[in-house]
């Protein structure tokens with residue numbers, strides 16, 4: 001990892017999305033975890049929060065947090 005700093009880093013995770021009804025392909029999304037001064041924030045590449053901005057996290061972020069055992 002470049003510029004490794006224990007208090008300040010980002011990590012990207014691949015998360016499996018749902019199957020596209022039109023193309024039949026599985027969508028894959030990238031969830032980016034940003035760790036800054038002890039605070040984790042997550043951002044997903046899926047369009048869920050673009051369509052529904054009131055969502056604080058899409059299902060991919062929630063799933064990733066469960067895997068990482070974060071609140």
Ligand SMILES: [Zn+2]
Pocket residue numbers: 029044045046047048058059060061
């Ligand atoms: Zn997502």
